[in-house]
Amino acid sequence: MPTGVAIRDVRRQLFDAAERVLLRDGPSALTSRAVTTEAGCAKGVLHRHFADFDAFLADLVRDRVAGIGAQAAALRDAAGTGTVAGRLTTALTDLFGTVAVAIVGLVTSRDELRARLRADRPAGVPVLAEATAMIAGYLAAERDRGRIAADADVDTLAPTLIGAGHLLFADRTSAPPDAAAVQKIVATVIAGALREP
Incomplete structure (x- = not known):
């Protein structure tokens, strides 16, 4: 994935990607790699904005x-x-x-x-x-x-x-x-x- 490209509203993009994975493949398929691949960004993007994957999921639920x-x-x-x-x-x-x-x-x-x-x-x-x-x-x-x-x-x-x-x-x-x-x-x-x- 290219780096240095600004992503607008990263949280929203990641949450929407997680929803798509959930709806298409179910909870067991929801991984940080699946989310970032679906969002079209590098895996590190998720970890720059959230302490870990469970923190991301908790914010998604909230x-x-x-x-x-x-x-x-x-x-x-x-x-x-x-x-x-x-x-x-x-x-x-x-x-x-x-x-x-x-x-x-x-x-x-x-x-x-x-x-x-x-x-x-x-x-x-x-x-x-x-x-x-x-x-x-x-x-x-x-x-x-x-x-x-x-x-x-x-x-x-x-x-x-x-x-x-x-x-x-x-x-x-x-x-x-x-x-x-x-x-x-x-x-x-x-x-x-x-x-x-």
Whole structure:
């Protein structure tokens, strides 16, 4: 690889390359060499910007978790509009239709990475924990608007939706589920709590 060539936004380039490797080849194929080859840069570039490969992976996960924060704010802001089932279907599809499932696989397959991430969140699986909080926050906002029953247990509904959504999307070798399959899961889980006309 040539040296001395400036690379714009190295972190973003490396994170995007890691995502492509994860989506195409899975967590076991994710190595520093695979990432830098995919990014089209020398291996030393990664090590100039990160203490080691697990530090890189931890920052990759944190970056994706931050994206869930933005998605959560948009979902809460949409409370009261559209249908609850429609919003949840879109949220789960947007979440799991991306690299989130592969990130969960990465976190669960690497002990050192999990240990580093425990400093940020002592309990729960990164990405899934934030996604659960996102769904619970949205359901609470809809409960405040009367579209979800006042006695609905959003802290149980949210992980149920996340777990069911994760299972639908978890097989990375098959085509992703269609919207109807996701909608069916959502409608079933929230049926007893829904108060929309």
